[in-house]
Amino acid sequence: MSSDAEDRTRSQAEVTQEATPGSTRQEGRPIQGSAWKRLTWPARRVLRTAGDRYDRMAKPARLGVSAGMVVLAAAVPVLLPYVTADSGYWTSVATKIGIAALLALGLNVVVGFAGLLDLGYVAFFAVGAYTFALLSGAGRYAIAISRSQPNAFKLLPTWHMYFWLLLFVALLVALIAGVVLGTPTLRLRGDYLAIVTLGFGEIVRITATNLNSLTDGSQGVNQIPHPAINVGSVHYNFGLNNEAYYWLLLAVIVIWIFLLRRVNDSRIGRAWAAIREDELAAASMGIPTIQMKLLAFAMGAAVASLGGVIYASQIGFISPDSFQLFSSDFGSVIILAMVVLGGMGGIAGPIVGAALIIFLPERFRFVGDARFLIFGGVLVLVMVLRPQGILPSRRRAAELEGGEVRETSVFEARQAGS
């Protein structure tokens, strides 16, 4: 009761400064703030104006910029030999970054858009990888059949060709897994959700370890087939060509970004923003919060699963160890770190985060295991100096900073622009 009375006096005080909206705005003046802020002001200014300018561009120009970026990204494997002597190795790193970026963009839907802390994301990566590995006939089941009855009827005689079908199947399986895992879980909030998702991540890994008859347990599944294209006169096996996987990943990422932007600009995106800010109020405005959260969860799961399929087919071997929580490749924690470091809620942020978190430890491989120490230090430093991440969506940045950033919302800017 006393706090209620307090609220009332506080609000009375606020009333006196009624109707001066925008008084809290500062148009990014460099004068105040810490030495760090003053030092980095030019950089932040550049990022901000670049973002603003992009928002204000006409639609064809925006498309042009996006297309340019895609072409640039696609050219990376071609350009690498001119930059480094060890281009084969760096191409494989680029592919790894591709998988990481895909996962980070998927997790970003759950964490950044819907505001759900998911610590078991790698589970869906594993679901995709195992779905593909087992259905492609690489598992014990298929081996057993062909051993006992060499001439037995095989369901799909040339597995490679069915990569594209299985990609789709794995996506559906993950969607279902997302809904099944999400339905009981998403009634929880905040820390509780984090703990339960953490549990699910471990359950999937432990199931893969113990379901010996199907998954070969901790030995893992090997000889997973590579994808192949057999259309008309075009015959191409991806084999061990990292470039091919890189381009495939790039294509998947571009499609995903396109979808993501559409969804995020729609009512669904606004519903997510509302849920993120105040779930209770969102429910009181008629937003079906559970369904919206499930949708985010399932979308994230589907993308992770695609990543899993591509990963499994590229490496040719998976085991439960590939999907550990703290795995330094694609563990749930590392993917989350990519999203947070890069900046939540946007598109560029998670990609930058993924690129840095994969690239830096590779670049500093020569210092041995000390690189993880340096890497951890860099992470801490970035998060202290720039808690909203390197390239946050401007809406999220405003939520975290409480108002330093310029204020047209993304939706409104688009509305005005197009």
Added chain:
Amino acid sequence: MSALLEVRALTKRFGGVTAVDGCTFEVSAGSITALIGPNGSGKTTVFNMVTGYLRPDAGAVSFDGRRASRPDPARFYRAGLSRTFQQPRVFRELTLVENLAVAANRPWWALLGRDVPPTDRRRAEEVLADFRLGDLMGNKARELSFGQQKLLEFAAVLMGRPKLVLLDEPTAGVNPVMVETMEQHIRDLHRQGITFLVVEHEMNLVMRLCDPVIVLDHGAKLAEGRPAEVQRDPLVLDAYLGT
């Protein structure tokens, strides 16, 4: 007049505190019913149960002749039962238009349209203009004053074309000019056929605006009737002044 909202023997305990204790009342269609009572008498808790935020320990609520199978605020909202909060809860990082667009009553599978659809936008602009927030349309909700946020919350709720609106202290912490605006809006909307259930501490407003008035004390209904009768009721005077 028929009852739009029926509350039967509603009870809610928080640990040892019985916040609402066998509360029974009706809100008839087309009325502006007041729900008053001293601080802590359980008014907000009743609201929370009626709109599905809290599961009652006992008792039943039926709206528009139907009993909800399980408490679900979003479903209630879509059925035409909406509410505002004592402390306004707006989406601070969304613009005013977006705040209203979010509140537009849509089935969840119809959510994949791009941007703010023109019909929603037009309606939002209309409502905002009505509430004299039209100039601030593109601003973020957090730039609004406390009073304006209360207005915005009220405006947002109207996007769902509600039948019954529950207002929790619409004028607390709002400056006098805005209190008048708020009162005018309630009257206008009432004339357009919306029923109101209002929790309010400002007695002059209650006496002017509401009929009937229901008085809660210690979570139970103490009195009910025309404003003038209730005002004279010795039990009511005792509850407000005594103990």
